[in-house]
Amino acid sequence: MTGFDYEVDVAVVGGGACGLMAALRAARDPGLVVAVYEKSTKEGCNTQFSSGSLAAGGTRFQREAGIDDSPERHAADILAVNRDPDSAPIVHALCRVAPRYVEWLADELGHPVEIGVDMARSGQSVPRLHTDTGRAGGGRLVATLRKAVESADNIAFVDNTPGVGLIAETAGGRVRVTGVEVLENGERRRVGAKAVVLAADGFGNNPTMLAEYCPQAVGAFYGGVSTSTGDAISWGIGLGAAVRNMGAYLGHGLVVPGHGTRLNPVLPFLGALLVGVDGRRFVDEKAQGYSKLGRIIAGQPTGRAVLIWDERMHEIAMNSELMRESAAAGAFARYGSAAELAAAFSLPEQALAETLAAFRAVSVVEDPSGFDHGPLEFPLLAAWVTHGILTTQGGLVVDTTGRVRHRDGGPIANLYAGGGSACGISGPSAEGYMSGNGLLSALGFGWIIGDHLAGGGLKAA
Structure with missing residues (x-):
């Protein structure tokens, strides 16, 4: 790569649940250098202001409580509510990994997980929301993930460094991302990367995008973070990425x-x-x-x-x-x-x-x-x-490995998305959201993308 201020293997834009998870899982390959660019830890991410509830079917926490559940049952419940059959491959992929990362959070990172048997929610056929003991909320979850990132030798977490654009080239009619531009100490830096993961929040605090895509939400109380301005979605659209369910929100x-x-x-x-x-x-x-x-x-x-x-x-x-x-x-x-x-x-x-x-x-x-x-x-x-x-649910179209899809149906090489940057799993409207869907999409795609990159996907990109 040439023309960059510096280079990393994996550049993650956004230091919330999705970005932190993607970094942690990718960094399991000790040969990879991962950088996480966070717009502002002071302003926070939407995960921090959530209940921190983790929806997962088939965990040992459920079995110990006598609850019979499975990823398949979890997916069926979501699809019955979101009225979006086209989302089925993504829903099933996310539900399959959910019990794995819930138990990993508890066993590997020491997050104090329990099953919320008293947390009944519409559409959920059995109790499947997992929470932290004491119910401290999403801030505790983010703290667990950030602590793990801090202890990883091959992850750099760079605060107050917002992404400002993607670097890409076109060859043979195909778009290929080669890096990301970030704002470090007020100066634009060109960061070369073999893979870029867009893990920023949605556009709930972008009045222009909200008016265009979610006019029903205009004027409603906004309970999300100020940094949810939809930048990463706009960059993807600028490269020809497909978007879906842009009218959906939590x-x-x-x-x-x-x-x-x-x-x-x-x-x-x-x-x-x-x-x-x-x-x-x-x-x-x-x-x-x-x-x-x-x-x-x-x-x-x-x-x-x-x-x-x-x-x-x-x-x-x-x-x-x-x-x-x-x-x-x-x-x-x-x-x-x-x-x-x-x-x-x-x-x-x-x-x-x-x-x-x-x-x-x-x-x-x-x-x-x-x-x-x-x-x-x-x-x-x-x-x-x-x-x-609270958050928007529409975004960039991705496949079951988190790769961003072009409007023509093919992938945009080296570009991945999850969390608020990717299309969620709640269907085309606000009515399709089921409790836990947001973190399921964020942590699930972070897990899937990170594992894919650590498992050889970076070389194949």
């Missing part, structure tokens, strides 16, 4: 307006009640994933609703960093009567009282007969909730 229907925190998504599955500004129930709370719920709440007259739950649900829900942050922010309060609750939220008192009387909370163990486990018991807790967008 929404959230349990964002507390005025506080910017989120309530625990388990609450609707424990029997929490949603009412509109008219004091009436308007949705089957348990039938919705929290992303789809966001679209439903957005359709309410004021774009908000009131979530109501009781103490028995609260005790379980507080086993979550999201809920603890909401508590610290004063995002919810307790009410001793229907009249007190109605007054606090300016709801019609009679309508709310009638709704509460008719509603029957659902226990943790679902009863197929419906809401028949007795009324919500005072004191009740309640909070305003609205809709938000």
Whole structure:
């Protein structure tokens, strides 16, 4: 290679879950030099602001809890929700590696993994969300991965060094990536690389791209990181890469307006009640994933609703960093009567009282007969909730090894993508997201790409 300021074997753009995983797995080949270019650890990545929940089917943690699951069952559940049969090869590839990296995180990196038997989610036929003990969230997961990167002799993690473009050449009508340009200490550097991995976040904080591809999300509360500007996706498009499902995003229907925190998504599955500004129930709370719920709440007259739950649900829900942050922010309060609750939220008192009387909370163990486990018991807790967008889900089209595909169907040589840079597995809209899909795509593609490069794929690229 010529015309570069310096060269590495693998250049990873983005130091979140996908980029860190890709670097760690590629660096298992001691002959490879890997560089990870992170835009800003101070601003953080979306994984850090997630619950850190790892969806995987067929782990030993599930077996020890008596849960019968498998990668095939996991994939079937995702495909039933995302309504995107064309994504099946990718979904199956990611689900196959998920139990492997969950156990690797625990066994090799010492991440404190447990199965969240109390973390019911829409569309998941069995409990399969794995979390850290103590439920500290995604920040703890990123810390585990970064610690491992720091201890690897052949990985350089370069902070405050955003990527600014790809370096490529065209020969015989085919595009070949030869490196990446980065901004180091305010100066552009040309880095030669045998493989470039795009592992940046999506475009949730790029108003222009959001308006073009996800107009439904414009104006919604944004709960992602400021660095999600879609740069890597734009570079790929500029080289002729195919994109897919660009209108898809991870929404959230349990964002507390005025506080910017989120309530625990388990609450609707424990029997929490949603009412509109008219004091009436308007949705089957348990039938919705929290992303789809966001679209439903957005359709309410004021774009908000009131979530109501009781103490028995609260005790379980507080086993979550999201809920603890909401508590610290004063995002919810307790009410001793229907009249007190109605007054606090300016709801019609009679309508709310009638709704509460008719509603029957659902226990943790679902009863197929419906809401028949007795009324919500005072004191009740309640909070305003609205809709938000956390991350986008569309992006560059990749194959089952993470190679970026050109619009003509062939691969763009030496270019890989995962995480927010690649097309996710949640289908064409916000309604196809299943809890855990984001980290499944990020960690899964990081694992697949890294293993591919360490296993000889770099020479074949």
